[in-house]
Amino acid sequence: MSTVIGVQGEERHEYTKAESRSLRTRSLRLLGSLLHPVRRMLWATLAIVVVSTAAQVAGPAIIAYGIDQGLPALLAQDWMPVGLAGLAYVLTGAVGAFLIAAYIRLAARISQAVLIDLRTRVFLHTQKLSLEFHESYTSGRIISRQTSDLDAIRELLDEGINQLIRGVLYMVFTAIALVWLDWLSGLVLLAALVPLAFLTRWFQLRSQAYFRRSRVASAKLIVQFVETMTGIRAVQAFRKERRNEREFGELVEDYRDVNAKVLALFAIYNPLLNLMGYAAVATVLLIGGFRVVDGGIEVGVLLAAVLYTKRFFDPMEELAMFYNSYQSAASALEKISGVLEEEPSVPDPADPVDLWTASGDVRFDGVEFAYTPDRVILPRFDLDIPAGQTIALVGSTGAGKSTLAKLIARFYDPSSGTVSLDGVDLARLHPKDLRRAIVMVTQEAYLFSGSVADNIGLGRPDAPFDEIVRAAKAVGAHEFIESLPNGYDTDVNKRGGRVSAGQRQLISFARAFLANPAVLILDEATSSLDIPSERAVQEGLQTLLKGRTAVIIAHRLSTVAIADRVLVMERGRIVEDGSPDELIGGGGRFAALHSAWQDSLV
Known part of the structure; x- marks a missing residue:
C-alpha cells in the first residue's frame, strides 16, 4: 500500500493515501471556514492582484510599441507615439504601485482576521475539551499549536499567498503576452516548460517530506523546552541538566540536519531553474535575431520577447519559497485541525436538566x-x-x-x-x-x-x-x-x-x-x-x-x-x-x- 510521511502528534507516521486525503480534506475544510467571513475582501484582493499584474506585464509590450512605432515616427518629427509609449509606461507603473499598496493593506487585514479567528478557536475549543484530553496531550504540544504552528500559517498568509497568486498570474499573463506578440517565441517558452515541470515535480516530492519533518523537529524542540522549564524544580533537584543537555542537543541536531537538507534542495533547484531561464532567453534571442535580419519581426518585438521570456522565470524562485511556506503551513494546519476535530469525551447534554438548588445526594x-x-x-x-x-x-x-x-x-x-x-x-x-x-x-x-x-x-x-x-x-x-x-x-x-x-x-x-x-x-x-x-x-x-x-x-x-x-x-x-x-x-x-x-x- 502506498504511504506518505506525515505527522501524528509529534511523531513521524506513515499515512496511507486515503488518510493523507482525509487530512487534506479536514485542513481545507478548516481553511474554508476561516476564509468564509472575509470572502468579500478576498474577491477584492484578487481583483486588485489581477489588474496590478496585468499593468506590470504590459511594460515590455509598451516598450516594443515605442521602439517599432515611436522611433520611425520620431525620425519623421512626430513625437506623439514615443510620448504616448512613455506616458503609458509610467501610468501602468503608477497603477501597479498603487494597487500593490492597496493589496498589502487588504492582505494584512485578511491575515489578521484569519489568525485572530483561528487563535481564538484553538483556545476556546481546547478549554472545552475534557480532562482526558489534557491529561494525555502535553502542555508543550498545546503551546506549539498556539505559537510555531500559527506562525507558519501567518507567514503563508502574509507572504506565501501573495507569492503564489501574483507569481502564477504573472507567468500566465506573461505567456499570453508573449504568444500575442510572437507565437514562435511562445513555442520556445512552451518547450522550456517540459524540463521545468520535471524539475519542479522533483523538488516538490522531496521537499514535502523534509518540510513535514522540519515541523515535527520544531515541535519536539518546543515540547522539550516547555516541559524542562515547567518542571525546572524537578530537573535541578534530580540533577537532570546533563541528560536534558544531551537530549536537547540531539533534537537541535535533528532540526539542523533536516533544515540543511531543505537548503540543499534549494541549492539544486534554484541554479537549474536559472540555467533553464538563461537557455530559454538565449534560444529566443538567437532565433529572433535571425528573424529580425530576415525581416520576420521588428527589433522592438524581439526585445519584448526576450524580456517576457526572462520575466517568465523570475517568479519561479518565489513560487519555490511559497512551497516552503505552504508545506510548513499545511503541516501546521493539519495539526491544528486535528485539535479542533477533537470532541469532548464528556459532552454537554443535548437536552439539559436544570437543578437550581441541589441538596447534595x-x-x-x-x-x-x-x-x-x-x-x-x-x-x-x-x-x-x-x-x-x-x-x-x-x-x-x-x-x-x-x-x-x-x-x-x-x-x-x-x-x-x-x-x-x-x-x-x-x-x-x-x-x-x-x-x-x-x-x-x-x-x-x-x-x-x-x-x-x-x-x-x-x-x-x-x-x-x-x-x-x-x-x-x-x-x-x-x-x-x-x-x-x-x-x-x-x-x-x-x-x-x-x-x-x-x-x-x-x-x-x-x-x-x-x-x-x-x-x-x-x-x-x-x-x-x-x-x-x-x-x-x-x-x-x-x-x-x-x-x-x-x-x-x-x-x-x-x-x-x-x-x-x-x-x-x-x-x-x-x-x-x-x-x-x-x-x-x-x-x-x-x-x-x-x-x-x-x-x-x-
Missing part, C-alpha cells in the same frame, strides 16, 4: 469505569452518599480514589451505569448547575496571576469584598493574607509563586467556601500543609464541610477523623464501609492503617 448505580477496554479501574459497584454526609476515601495509591472523585465531578463519564445528583444523571445535568453544585479542590491548589482577592473570588465572581474576607476567615486564611505586603490586593505572581504551598491550599479552601457548593471534593487537599498548619485548618475544614456533602481523599488519617463515614478502597473496589470508630474497632484494613499512623506519631 450522590448515588452510583451499576457504575463501571475503564480508561480502555483492557484497563478497568473501577469494577461494577453501587454507592449511596446521602446529602450532608462527609465521606473519607482511604486506600493505597492506585486504588481508584481519585477516579471515583472525578466521576462525581463529571470530569469523566462512567463506562456503564449512572452517577446522579439528587436523582438527576450527571450526564443530563445542565453544565452551569453541575459546576455550581459540585466543586473539587485538588492538591495542586492552582492560583492564577492576579491578587489574592481575585483568586478567592473565582469561587463566585460577583461576590462583594466582605464575603471574600469572610470566606478567608472561615478557613483560617485571613491572618496570613493580612500579613502579605498588600493584603488581599497582593499579586500572587505566576502560578502563586509569591505564597507557600500551604498558603495556596488555604486560598483554594477559601475559594471553595465562597462558591458554596452542595458537594465538595477534597482530593489530597491538605497534602501541602505541614502538621501545625494542618491542625490550624481542621477547624476551618469543619466550617467548610458543614451542611454539605463532602468527599475527602487523604492519606493523613488526622483529616479522615472528621468524616462521618470511611470507604476503604483496594483495586477499584470498596472493601470496608463504616464510621471511623466502627472501622477502627473492627480490626480490618482501616484499623491497621490507623494503628500504623498512631505509631508514626509516637
Whole structure:
C-alpha cells in the first residue's frame, strides 16, 4: 500500500493515501471556514492582484510599441507615439504601485482576521475539551499549536499567498503576452516548460517530506523546552541538566540536519531553474535575431520577447519559497485541525436538566469505569452518599480514589451505569448547575496571576469584598493574607509563586467556601500543609464541610477523623464501609492503617 510521511502528534507516521486525503480534506475544510467571513475582501484582493499584474506585464509590450512605432515616427518629427509609449509606461507603473499598496493593506487585514479567528478557536475549543484530553496531550504540544504552528500559517498568509497568486498570474499573463506578440517565441517558452515541470515535480516530492519533518523537529524542540522549564524544580533537584543537555542537543541536531537538507534542495533547484531561464532567453534571442535580419519581426518585438521570456522565470524562485511556506503551513494546519476535530469525551447534554438548588445526594448505580477496554479501574459497584454526609476515601495509591472523585465531578463519564445528583444523571445535568453544585479542590491548589482577592473570588465572581474576607476567615486564611505586603490586593505572581504551598491550599479552601457548593471534593487537599498548619485548618475544614456533602481523599488519617463515614478502597473496589470508630474497632484494613499512623506519631 502506498504511504506518505506525515505527522501524528509529534511523531513521524506513515499515512496511507486515503488518510493523507482525509487530512487534506479536514485542513481545507478548516481553511474554508476561516476564509468564509472575509470572502468579500478576498474577491477584492484578487481583483486588485489581477489588474496590478496585468499593468506590470504590459511594460515590455509598451516598450516594443515605442521602439517599432515611436522611433520611425520620431525620425519623421512626430513625437506623439514615443510620448504616448512613455506616458503609458509610467501610468501602468503608477497603477501597479498603487494597487500593490492597496493589496498589502487588504492582505494584512485578511491575515489578521484569519489568525485572530483561528487563535481564538484553538483556545476556546481546547478549554472545552475534557480532562482526558489534557491529561494525555502535553502542555508543550498545546503551546506549539498556539505559537510555531500559527506562525507558519501567518507567514503563508502574509507572504506565501501573495507569492503564489501574483507569481502564477504573472507567468500566465506573461505567456499570453508573449504568444500575442510572437507565437514562435511562445513555442520556445512552451518547450522550456517540459524540463521545468520535471524539475519542479522533483523538488516538490522531496521537499514535502523534509518540510513535514522540519515541523515535527520544531515541535519536539518546543515540547522539550516547555516541559524542562515547567518542571525546572524537578530537573535541578534530580540533577537532570546533563541528560536534558544531551537530549536537547540531539533534537537541535535533528532540526539542523533536516533544515540543511531543505537548503540543499534549494541549492539544486534554484541554479537549474536559472540555467533553464538563461537557455530559454538565449534560444529566443538567437532565433529572433535571425528573424529580425530576415525581416520576420521588428527589433522592438524581439526585445519584448526576450524580456517576457526572462520575466517568465523570475517568479519561479518565489513560487519555490511559497512551497516552503505552504508545506510548513499545511503541516501546521493539519495539526491544528486535528485539535479542533477533537470532541469532548464528556459532552454537554443535548437536552439539559436544570437543578437550581441541589441538596447534595450522590448515588452510583451499576457504575463501571475503564480508561480502555483492557484497563478497568473501577469494577461494577453501587454507592449511596446521602446529602450532608462527609465521606473519607482511604486506600493505597492506585486504588481508584481519585477516579471515583472525578466521576462525581463529571470530569469523566462512567463506562456503564449512572452517577446522579439528587436523582438527576450527571450526564443530563445542565453544565452551569453541575459546576455550581459540585466543586473539587485538588492538591495542586492552582492560583492564577492576579491578587489574592481575585483568586478567592473565582469561587463566585460577583461576590462583594466582605464575603471574600469572610470566606478567608472561615478557613483560617485571613491572618496570613493580612500579613502579605498588600493584603488581599497582593499579586500572587505566576502560578502563586509569591505564597507557600500551604498558603495556596488555604486560598483554594477559601475559594471553595465562597462558591458554596452542595458537594465538595477534597482530593489530597491538605497534602501541602505541614502538621501545625494542618491542625490550624481542621477547624476551618469543619466550617467548610458543614451542611454539605463532602468527599475527602487523604492519606493523613488526622483529616479522615472528621468524616462521618470511611470507604476503604483496594483495586477499584470498596472493601470496608463504616464510621471511623466502627472501622477502627473492627480490626480490618482501616484499623491497621490507623494503628500504623498512631505509631508514626509516637
